[in-house]
Amino acid sequence: MSKPKFPPGNPMPKPFTAIVPPSLKAASETYQFSPAVRIGDQILISGIVGVDAEGRLPPDFRSQAENVLRRSKPFSTRRGRRSMMWRA
16 A cells, blocks of 8 residues: 555645735635635646636637736736746
């Protein structure tokens, strides 16, 4: 029998920090979820859909992907710095 990867009762070996930008604070509190978490130097994002500012879903993948990246920026910005993925 192989050994478990993590000690029993501790599925996440590193502490994490919830990231909730101001624009999602009300929804986060109402539905008890965090749209992103920071674990070490990684940010894990979940649940961002490709709708535009008016809530419409564009018909093409490229526009949806651009909307996801645009809506994800608040998660990568911290104290005026941006992660490498946002530098052009």
